[in-house]
Structure formats: structure tokens, C-alpha cells
Amino acid sequence: MISMxxxxxxxxxxxxxxxxFVIWIAVSTRWILEFIEQRHPYIWLLSTMLATxxxxxxxxxxxxxxxxIGAHIYLGVQTVLVLGAMLLYFELDFFALLFLxxxxxxxxxxxxxxxxxxxxVFGIAIIVGQAIQFGLPNGLSFSFLYLAGLLFVASFSTLxxxxxxxxxxxxxxxxxxxxxxxxxxxxxxxxxxxATAKERNRLARELHDSVAQTLYGLTLQAEAASRKLSTGQxxxxxxxxxxxxxxxxxxxxxTRLLIFELRPPILEKEGLASALRVRLESVESRSxxxxxxxxxxxxxxxxxxxxxxxGISNEVLNNVLKHAHATEVKVSLLRKSDKVILEISDxxxxxxxxxxxxxxxxxxxxxKERAEQFGGSLQIESAANGTRVSVEVLHE
Numbered sequence: 001m002i003s004m005x006x007x008x009x010x011x012x013x014x015x016x017x018x019x020x021f022v023i024w025i026a027v028s029t030r031w032i033l034e035f036i037e038q039r040h041p042y043i044w045l046l047s048t049m050l051a052t053x054x055x056x057x058x059x060x061x062x063x064x065x066x067x068x069i070g071a072h073i074y075l076g077v078q079t080v081l082v083l084g085a086m087l088l089y090f091e092l093d094f095f096a097l098l099f100l101x102x103x104x105x106x107x108x109x110x111x112x113x114x115x116x117x118x119x120x121v122f123g124i125a126i127i128v129g130q131a132i133q134f135g136l137p138n139g140l141s142f143s144f145l146y147l148a149g150l151l152f153v154a155s156f157s158t159l160x161x162x163x164x165x166x167x168x169x170x171x172x173x174x175x176x177x178x179x180x181x182x183x184x185x186x187x188x189x190x191x192x193x194x195a196t197a198k199e200r201n202r203l204a205r206e207l208h209d210s211v212a213q214t215l216y217g218l219t220l221q222a223e224a225a226s227r228k229l230s231t232g233q234x235x236x237x238x239x240x241x242x243x244x245x246x247x248x249x250x251x252x253x254x255t256r257l258l259i260f261e262l263r264p265p266i267l268e269k270e271g272l273a274s275a276l277r278v279r280l281e282s283v284e285s286r287s288x289x290x291x292x293x294x295x296x297x298x299x300x301x302x303x304x305x306x307x308x309x310x311g312i313s314n315e316v317l318n319n320v321l322k323h324a325h326a327t328e329v330k331v332s333l334l335r336k337s338d339k340v341i342l343e344i345s346d347x348x349x350x351x352x353x354x355x356x357x358x359x360x361x362x363x364x365x366x367x368k369e370r371a372e373q374f375g376g377s378l379q380i381e382s383a384a385n386g387t388r389v390s391v392e393v394l395h396e
Contacts, residue, residue: 016108016160020101024054030094042088049081049088053098056081064109071109075118078102079125086129093133096126096146100153107157119154123147214251218244272306273298276313276331287321289329296334305393308374309342315363316344316389324348324387340395345388353380 028050035043056063056078064071079102086095099122106118126146130139225240267275273295280291300306313331320329326348333342357364364380367389371378376393 016104016157020057020104023097023101024057027094027097028054034092046085046088049085053078053081057101060105075102075106079121083125083129087132093130093142096129097149099126099146100149103150103154104157107154107161119150122150126150214247218247221247267306267310271300272309273333275310276333279314279317280331284317284321284329290327292328292330294330294332294334298333298335298340301340301395305374305395308370308376309391311370312367312378312391313342313344315367319363320346320348323351326386338394339392341390341392343388343390345386347386350382350384350387353382
């Protein structure tokens, strides 16, 4: 069984249906005027046939809904009605106009090959009806006119179908894009939550491994100093107090680092350059390091790039404070052509980058991954007289 284009039936426009009824009304009106002038013996039969055609025209969506057989029967009955009207009333060619709406409906109801077959049936019916009424070759001249109208309606209906299908496809694509956008937003929110949770866990470990342990050590040292003081051993008490002072200073330094590992509001408000200056002034300078800042006006960068560069700079500066034993650190931010370059160097003891990365030390792997996330590249050069870390990212 030939399948119906049920989806196309739903795309049949109201304007096409209105035009179909206008054609039917025009033919019926012309028939009534002819009847007034000439009393035809089959007047009631012809009137009934025209009325049946109009009723079926309006009921077509219900007759053919979900049923290919119903659609075929509908078009077959309509064809018989029109051809019968043409043959019952000789020398009136306008009944052939009623095939035009049927040609359009066939294009809406069936796949292309089946619809073309029905249009061919309508064309043959037009030729046969006109030839019987007017004979040959006179009937052919009338036939060509109505065949042209039939082909025009069928072609116009095809264009309407294609436009509807294109619009439906666009709507589907839009819905899919909107759904994909919503999913991406959900995934982004989940990723952000995971990143936040990961950062909290890391900070918790840092607090436990550094600050909490140091504070616990300070407590033990204070208790030991108290016992020594109660027995009059003041010399040893002084040594404990020096250790407490050094530990407290180290704890203060590590606490500052943990605070600045969080993204400061100044990064969002004033940009990367200002955030780097504040970091160096608030942490490195207070820790006794000599700082040198060279910041070229690079303008505001995308939030992801600024956050990534700031995170890498924090990791590098933390390593300088914790491991480099440096006395001086230099930070530069500049633009070269279509690149933005962040460079951090120190005069510390250096390290072996390959060994540190293979053992997961100094957070080198994490810094490289972070650089790749925003399209940057990380380079590390280290020797006995210091280390230089540079990050390059394309940005016009």
C-alpha cells in the first residue's frame, strides 16, 4: 500500500483551502447562470453533483486523515463527479476547473510519485472530457488551458510543501540547538560545581597539612616553653620562643597564600594587571621578597583567559615563596603582535622541570593543563641561578 504523507496534510494552508472553495463557488455560480438561461433536463443531478463536490472538499481532511485508502477513494469520487458533470452538460468547458484543487490536494496527500500519477489522471480526464464535448481538434485547445492551470496548481502546492518542510526542519534544528544549549549550560554548571568542590577540598587539605599542623606545633612548643619557664630554664625558653616566632611567620605566609589562591574581586573589576600588582604587594613584598612588576597595557582579556593566567601566576609565585629560596621575583605582562605573554622569573636555587613534572611536584602538570584550557602554552626554564616561567596565549 502506498503510504500517505500525513505530515503534509497538516501543512495544507488555509489560503489554499479558501482558493479551492473560491474555484468551486465560481464554477457553481457560472452553472446557475447557465441554468437560468437554459433549462437543463439534468439540473437537479448536476446541482447535487456540484454540492457533493463542495461538501467533500470541506470534509477532505477528515476523510483522508491517517488513511491512504480514504484519500484514494476521495480523489476517485471527486474525479467521477467532475468528469460526469462535464459529460452531462455539453459545450460548457468550465467544469474542468474543478480538477485544479484536486491536483493541489494530491500533492499534499501523497508522496511525489503517487501525487504525480493522480495529476496525470486529472489531465487525462480533462482531455477526455473536452474532446467528447467539443470534438477534435477543438477540444484540445480548451484542454491545454486547463492543463496549464492544473500543472501550475500542482507546482505551487509542491513549493508550499517544500517551504513548510524547510520551516519545520528549521524549527526542529532550533529546538535541538536550544536543547543542546540548555544541556551545555547544565554541564557548565555541573563543571563549575565540581571545580568549586575540588578547590574547596584542595584548600581544606592545604589548611590541614600546613596551617593546622603548624598551629599544633606552636601549641606543643608553647607548652614546652611553659614547662621550661616554670623550672627556671630561661635559656631554653628563649630558643622555644624563636622557634615559635619562625613558625608563626611561616604560618602567616602560608595563610596569605591560601587567601590569594581564591579569585579576588579585583580580578573581575579591574583585570589581570591590577590583580597581579595587588598579589605582589600583599604577599611577596610582605614576605621580604624584592618585587619588580612590568605590566604593559594589554586591555581586558576574556574572563577565562584572565582567570587562567591569574591561577598559573598564583601557582608559580607560591612555588617561589615555598621552594625557591629567592630574594627577588619579577613579573611582566605584555603584548607582542597577536600574543599576550605572562612571564615570572626569580633568582632562586632552581629545579629540574622534567623530574618535578614526572613526580607531580610543584603543580607543573596542573599549570600546563590550565594553560591548554584557554588555548595557551606554558614554558619553564630553570637553572641554579633562578627560574623563568612564561605563558603565551593568542589574543588579537
